[in-house]
Structure formats: C-alpha cells, structure tokens
Amino acid sequence: MLSRLCDFMPGLNTLLNYERSWFSDDVKAALSVAAVALPVAIAYAQLTGVNAAVGLYSCVLPMLVYALFGTSKQLIVGPDAATCAVIAAVVTPLAAGDVVKHWQLVIAMTAMTGFWCLIASRFKLGVLADFLSKPILMGLLNGVAITIIVGQFSKVLGFTFDEKDLLERLGSVPSYLSQTHFPSLLMALLTVGIYFGMKRLKPSWPPAMFAIAIGAILVWLFNLEQYDVKSIGMVTGGLPLFQAPVFDLGIIRELVMPALNLAIVSFVSMMLTARSFAAKNGYDIDADKEFKALGLANIASALSQGFAVSGADSRTAVNDANGGKTQLVSIIAAAIIAIIAIFLTAPLQFIPSATLGVVLIIASIHLLDLKAVWQLRLRDKQAFYLASITLLAVLFIGVIPGITLAVLLGLFQFIRTVMRPTDQILGVDIKGVVRSLDASDKAKAIQGIFIYRFNSPLTYFNASYFKRRLLEQYARQKDDIEVVIIDAVSCFTHQDLSVMAMLADLDVIFRKRGIRFEIAGRKRQLRAWFEQAGIKSGSEGIYIHSDLYLALRINQSKLKQVDLAAQAGIEDAEAKTALL
Secondary structure, eight states, X not given: OHHHHHHHSHHHXXXXXXXXXXXXXXXXXXXXXXXXXXXXXXXXXXXXXXXXXHHHHHHHHHHHHHHHHOSOSSOOEEOOHXXXXXXXXXXXXXXXXXXXXXXXXXXXXXXXXXXXXXXXXXXXXXXXXXXXXXXXXXXXXXXXXXXXXXXXXHHHHTOOOOOOSHHHHHHTHHHHHTTOOHHHHHHHHHHHHHHHHHHHHOTTSOHHHHHHHXXXXXXXXXXXXXXXXXXXXXXXXXXXOOOOOOSOGGGGGGGHHHHHHXXXXXXXXXXXXXXXXXXXXXXXXXHHHHHHHHHHHHHHHHHTTOOXXXXXXXXXXXXXXXXXXXXXXXXXXXXXXXXXXXXXXXGGGGOXXXXXXXXXXXXXXXXXXXXXXXXXXXXXXXXXXXXXXXXXXXXHHOHHHHHHHHHHXXXXXHHHHHHSOOEEEEEEOTTSOEXXXXXXXXXXXXXXXXEEEEOSOOOTTTHHHHHHHHHHHHHTSOTXXXXXXXXXXXXXXXXOHHHHHHHHHHHHHHHHTTOEEEEESOHHHHHHHHHXXXXXXXXXSBEEESSHHHHXXXXXXXXXXXXXXXXXXXXXHHHHHHHO
C-alpha cells in the first residue's frame, strides 16, 4: 500500500526516507528561495494584472503540491514571466477593465491549464517535453522577454501605454518620452543602483528583495505618493476566499486554446529546467509524472485564488546553489510565504510600481539571449530560421498567436522529419560490419546487392516518398544489381495498408526488371502483416529474412553459386533458374 502511495506521490518517498544531515542545507536553501520568490511573485502579480497577494497565493499551495507529486528534488514551481505574460495577453481584453472579472478569468484559465496537463499525463504525453524544439523555445522566450521589457518601461518612466500591441507602442515611444515622470524615473534608477550594488557587495543576498524593501520604506517614510510616485496600493491579505464567477460562463470558450498552448509551453519550459538540474545532481525524472505534478500545482493555485505556475529556473538555481537536497525546501519556503500572505501584507502597499517594473525588466533580461539565436545561423540554419520566425511572430502578431505558431512549427517540424527523413545506402567494411556508404570510404558496396535504409517509420504520408527515393537510389547503381534488400528495423514499426500496397507495387516493378525484392528484419511481424494485406511472401513474393546479416549471407552464397555455374559453362539464365 505504501509503495503504491509513494509511486503516486514520488516526493513522499524522499520525505519518508529523509536524512537528518540534509536538514540544515534544506532550511538555508528554503530561506534563500523564499527571499527570491517573494519580490518576484509580487512583480509577476502586477504583470498579470491582479492584486499582489494573488502572487503570494500562487506560491504556497503549488509549491506544497509539487513537493509531493513532482519527481525533481530541486525544482521550484511558481510564477513565471512567460506564463504571466501569456495570461495577461489573453485575459486583459476579455475583462475589459473589470478588476474582479480579470482576476476570476485568470483563475479560470489557470484551472483549465491544470486540467489540460492532467489529461496529457493520463494519456502519457510526457513526450511533449521534446515537442517544442530548443530553437522554437528560444525564439518564444526572447519574444516574450522583449514584450515584457517594453511594457514595463511605462512603469519605469511613469506613464501608461494606450496602445495594446508592441509595434504600436514602439512607434509611440517618442511622444511618450515627453510625458516622463521624473520622480518615478528616479525611483527606478535608485532601484537599479540598489539591485546591482547588492549583487556586487553581497552576492549571496537576494538583491530584488532588498531593492523592493528599500523602495517601500522610502515611499512610506517620505510619503512619496504626494509626488505622484505610484505604489501597488492596498494588498488584501489573509486566507484566500472563493468567489462565485461574475462573468458569463460562455466566455470560457475563449480560454480553451490559450490554456492548451500555455500548458504545453509551461511544461516544456519546466522540463528543460528540471532535466538540467536532475542531470547535474545524478537522478532521473519522469516526464509523465511531471505533467501530472504541473497540472495539480496549477489546479491548487486556482483553488487558492492564484494564477498559473511553471518551473522557475531562477529560484531552482538559488535552491541548488544553496545546497538544497530535497523537496522539503519547497515546503519550508511555502510556509514562510504563507505566513507573510496571511499576516504581513500591510507593508506591501508601499512598494513602488517603478521598482517592480525594474525587477520585471531585470528578470526578463535574464530570459533574453539574442546572441544564442544569432549563433544558430552558423551552426544550424534551419534552427536559426525556426527561432527567428517564432521570435518575430511573438513581436509582430502577439504572444498568444506567437505561441500558437510555435506549437504549429513544432508539429510541422516533426511531420517534415517523418515525411522527408534521411536515407542511406548500406555496404560492409573490411570486418564485415554493415555501415552506410559515405565519403569516408570505410564501407564498400556489395557486388550485386543493393541495401537501402529509410530512417523513419513508414506510414501512409511518406510511403510514396519512400518508393520514389528507393527507385532513385537504385537507378544510380551499376547494372549488375541482382537483389534489393530493405532494412526493416528502422522503418517498419506499425502496420499500414498504404505501405503494404506500396511494397506490392515495388515487388511488381523489380520483378519486371528481373530483380529480387527482399526485406530484412521483423520477420514474424511482416509475415503477419503481409498475410492480412493479401501480399505473397517467400519464393512467390517478397522474401523476408530475420535479420540483415542473414540476408547478406544467403544472397552472397547464391550469387557465388551463380558465378561458379557461369564459370562451369552454364548459361547465366539457366543457372539462375536452376539454383535460385
């Protein structure tokens, strides 16, 4: 019973086998994580367009849930810049300025994201961790980072953008610069000085927390609001209370696809972080269970009136750098944040908006890596094009359409790889090992035998391409080919009637040319498929060998006998008929 429970809740197994020597490191790491998470949660709440307390709620239950259901020992879940930017882009136009409606739509989208993750986990779709390729994710995160930076400059300079889209905002920047509010700008510059001064003098201390705390103290002490220095205002703390929806439930339809996109992007981003730290610390993670953990964390966030969460790379790095050993770090950090969210929210009202804008800009700069995108141009042009298209899509058509395009690009990239895979002509080296024929000249073609390998599963949408490539490659060979052999291991992975029909056509084509058509590998499987499709095998049809080496030995032996018969004066045609 306990083993089944631990399999359902992987984190529980670690906690039940907890070693006392880990505790001091976990407490130290938890304090550091909480110190970093607090200002970030407040800043991301502002980015999402909700009360600062909602950002704190989004840290507590999700961290506790992930500590029990996640398979990573170091990963910290919580608000994420890209996640919050996506939610804001979807919800803001739907809420139309209604604060309560905005908050509840955020909660609804968070819950929907969690359910999508649970559905994906139920159908074991953890493979989606590899769905968005690294170049696509690079373009997406860079685009989101630039969008956030441009949006937060309005808070730093003390004005409000009337335009919704990035290009319009950039075009209006010159006119907005004349509206710069200098007290807000001075507060932002002070925040920058405190942040980087702390990083230089005390690298182990959380600079964002100190910058926000000093900014809030200055607003309270000198009553800077009289100079129109905006702060986040009253923060309603205490336990989160459920509120009945105040919006038409039909609007939920507008959230379905964005929530699906958000689930995929959040999961892929989380898995990149989780895998990197798992590899560093020498353990494995289960992608399907991670999908479940992310889904439950998002549902827990929605139930506690919070917004969507993902794997937080900066807080995970802080955890690892401070020696965090287990999921207890998340539990302790969540308890600290919960105490502040329930009892100590009053001082938060003095936090300057300009200070939070600087914190968000700095966090977004860490996401920004245009140099890496540009370097792809030299290493892999296709990857460079994918990253660039995704980046430009996010900038020009918006975050949500950009993410949708990124998902479609990932799908098209996969389909293109399957539909138009690489292929190889095989030969043998001096040791008799089958290898591909290439410029290295380590392998030689086998006289009279043509061996073809197709590096993708054969299915209805690439069967015609397989046929065309095989005939093209065969046409380039010498005229002495007696037998064509297909390596079945790499391409015959499942039954497909279109593929069976294509093989029957190839058999007819090669028979007319006097060429034997054979397949090596998956003998039992292929025989069963041939029988179901009504295709003859063996001496009356396509001969199937159990493996490639056996096929080579048999055919080389037959060709040798033909040569011996020819040398003995027997006509080639008669020899082939008699011996083959």
